[in-house]
Amino acid sequence: MAINDALALVIDFFEGKKVFSTSFGIEDQLLTHYIAPFANRVEVFTLDTGRQFNETYEVFQRTQNKYPLINIKTFFPDETDIAAYVNTNGVNGFYNSVESRKECCRVRKVVPLQKAIAGASLWITGLRAEQSQNREEMEFLEWDEANQLVKYNPLLHYSLKEVEQLTNVFNIPVSSLYKKGYLSIGCAPCTRALLEGEDFRAGRWWWENGKKECGLHIHSDKNY
Template sequence: MKEKLAYLNNEIKGLPLAESIPLVLKHFSGKKVFSTSFGIEDQVLTHYIAPYAELVNTFTLDTGRQFAETYEVFQRTQNKYPKLNIETFFPDAEDVKQYVSANGINGFYNSIEQRKECCRVRKVVPLQKAITGAELWVTGLRAEQSDNRSDMQLLEWDEANQLVKFNPLLHYTLKEVEVLIDTYNIPLSSLYKKGYLSIGCAPCTRALAEGEPFRAGRWWWEDGKKECGLHIHQDKNY
């Protein structure tokens, strides 16, 4: 696998999305998945993955605490790309019930531990169901989103999930992503123009103030790295 990923990383380096995505897809014969939260990066990838809908299982995680605007752009995306079947994964109702009973409906504000547990129940567990059996996972991660993503590779082995993670937009700037949105008239959440550059659950996301870093609007009451556990960057051990 190490040699295969090194070869492919070299092959797709500098290629536009219209070329890198189909090239990578054809090199993996097993189950391939694409996760979308309907943010700007995922919307761009949806546009380029839609022609290969039969090859990729596209899914989203509905945590039960989404913005109304997220559902609105979900519908517009389905309308624009009718051949793309976006499967929705929900948290287990009993898990949510137990969390709320123990911590309160908004217990995630109380501590980092309670917030991470909410993310685990509402995001991480459903994600594991969505990617079960997958060989390749396509994501919308970009290096400039946070410092702990700066040393990632376009294609890398995800040890925790035992699959290959493909990050086609890794080296794209936000401006370049915005240009693609405008060029192809790709549906975009109305929250984006209001300063919500990284959109998660409604209680845990706010608009960015001018000059704030990309992830500052997520879990703004916490200090340190702003991750929910879906993408844990680890030392790669092929």
């Protein structure tokens, strides 16, 4: 089933507040294109951690220009939480330990996310199975126990090549970082370009070993 048809069915089926989160990566950009016709029924939001690439803001603006009917609401971390983290760990304390990095992600991303999805019955994401081991085990529609809502992953079994082809067909704005090897774009201090042959998530928190997640998309029943 085509993405637009599947989206229509899912959006019609679920009552209440429906949200779509975008970080302006290529997958999210493709979904923004398909969600545009449902702009009055799906709340679109992004999380601004305060440590974004300037290129992320540039594609944010280009996206708003192309899809003026979509109001992309921005959620920010609490200033008090940021001050407490920096005073305790240092401005770049996330390099010091996995625990410190995860706390930074919690303050800058997880806590704002809770505000963004509060009261929602459905959360639409741009996750794809080939992005990580954790995401290989996700379903198109799944219950998110931690957030008490249903998560919908319409691009789950799309390949990166298919996503790229569709963004080209529809002339969808893509971050200039993407063509420089940044296939997964997060905060500037925590993201680098991929080297040839590296795993999709290798550019995120590259100084760490193990699974690469920030806490937004975690199965509560798995040790990821």
